[in-house]
Amino acid sequence: MSRTKWIVIAVVVLLAGVIGWRLTHRAGSASQTPDDAPIPVTVVPVLRENVPVYLTALGTVQALNTVTVVPQVSGQLVSIDFREGHELKKGDLIAQIDPRTFQAALEQAIGKQQQDAALLSAAQYTLHSYEGLSKQQFVAAQTLQAQQQTVHQYQAAVAADRAAVDSARVQLGYTSIRAPIDGVAGLRQVDVGNIVGPGTTGGLVVLTQVHPISVIFSLPQQNLDGVRAAFAKNALAVAALDRTDNHVIANGTLKVVDNQIDPATGSFKLKAEFANTGNTLWPGQFVNVRMQLSTVNGGLVVPAQAVQRGPDGDYVFVVQPDKTVAMRAVTTGGEVGSSAILIAKGVQAGERVVTEGQFRLKPGSKVIPLAPGQVPPVPAALAGQARRNRRG
Helix, strand or coil: CCHHHHHHHHHHHHHHHHHHHHHHHHHHHHHHHHHHCCEEEEEEECEEEEEEEEEEEEEEEEECCEEEECCCCCEEEEEECCCCCCEECCCCEEEEECCHHHHHHHHHHHHHHHHHHHHHHHHHHHHHHHHHHHHCCCCCHHHHHHHHHHHHHHHHHHHHHHHHHHHHHHHHHCCEEECCCCEEECCCCCCCCCEECCCCCCCCEEEECCCCEEEEEEEEHHHHHHHHHHHHHCCCEEEEECCCCCCEEEEEEEEEEEEEEECCCCEEEEEEEECCCCCCCCCCCEEEEEEEEEEEEEEEEEEHHHCEEECCEEEEEEECCCCEEEEEECEEEEEECCCEEEEEECCCCCCEEEEECHHHCCCCCEEEEECCCCCCCCCHHHHHHHHHHHHC
């Protein structure tokens, strides 16, 4: 092979090496640039606020009182005087039983009372006469004493008649069946014309009191001491929320803490009472319950998305003065509304925590802190390339 060919081959190899080195250098620079470049993240300051502490649970709406209206006397049902599903006031007429038999019994008792009252009056007149004659010794003492016993007998009979009249009047009153409580009438169970009485299965109708109304819910047993201590100091506010857990549909207060813990579930029951003026709660309905247990004055609050879950517990990324981040372990103290968390330990007021972009971070990463909604700046290299592309 000639010397010229060797020179050409050497030049080609040298050029290939130079080109390969430049490509490798560029690739290495390109791969290093993203790691070294600051990472845009959204940050917010740790705020100090007066934070309400809530306990949440799933509750069941329950009527404060439920009454099955059952006739107290037997007879034919002659009228139904309520509308199904409508509210009744205490004392409103519900139904009417044929009163004629009971009216006759009352009149008979009144007649018997009047008869015995007349006999008593006659016996008392005779006794009065005997007492006058006895002073003149025209009537024997034994006769006077017998008349006195007769008067006492008729007095007892009149008293018994009076009681019989009262009983007959009560029985007659039972033929007009009235609402024993304020409540909403359910579906009627018996139609007009049927013979009803104390043994009528299911009664005539069920009345359900909805003003006020109660909600029954359960909490874990570890909350018992805190709830009892707070309940002993003042009334605890309870809110009923809709299925989305975002909208309060009724406000009430805690009324009862049950006297035992269910060993099967390790929880205890509570009852809250609501005025329910707008009928937003209905018996049997499931609602989300939020009870305010206390208020933490000057608590430290961060957005919920700032708190990350790790194998060693909860942590946040805190932006340091040199715009690098540090991983900080924190102890949470409960939820604040639906979008924030109370921090009991780990951060201080005014420190900035990362709320978006944590997945790219590690301790010591450089960051570009951005306010919520702020757009990150375009890198200078990309901006220059964009300008060159526009000119081209």
